[in-house]
């Protein structure tokens with residue numbers, strides 16, 4: 001039997017909670033990771049269910065960010081929670097997120113990706129970004145992000161455009177990690 005989940009957002013109060021489910025995270029070299037995701041036209045029950053499942057899947061992984069395409073859904077939906085382990089959960093949903101402005105100042109963070117497990121490397125990106133998005137109520141909001149949130153938003157928005165963080169690395173490093181995952185996929189298929 002499963003224990004009741006901690007409330008992750010007010011969306012928990014909906015009847016969908018009972019149906020929250022883990023979804024499978026697709027990993028390199030799955031070609032779907034290169035798809036450009038479609039905007040969400042209307043926030044339907046399916047979108048809410050997707051968001052809840054994405055949180056469940058992200059917390060289970062565990063990860064700090066997830067794009068819908070990582071669970072095989074080519075929709076422009078991102079979930080993020082960058083709260084530290086000893087802090088209360090802070091689930092954030094970004095629907096149709098767009099970078100409005102990015103700072104000239106850059107920052108380097110070590111990044112990883114649930115779709116490229118156990119591989120980490122430094123990526124340089126704008127240090128601050130302003131992002132426009134919809135919340136689950138369909139309201140347009142803006143956030144001025146810096147630090148980890150800025151990195152995370154850029155990493156996840158890249159996913160919506162079929163871009164992976166390894167695309168920012170040298171060709172040598174990218175080829176090396178891509179080969180490693182191709183081999184692993186072949187091995188798994190042969191078993």
Ligand SMILES: [Zn+2]
Pocket residue numbers: 112113114115155159
């Ligand atoms: Zn990722």
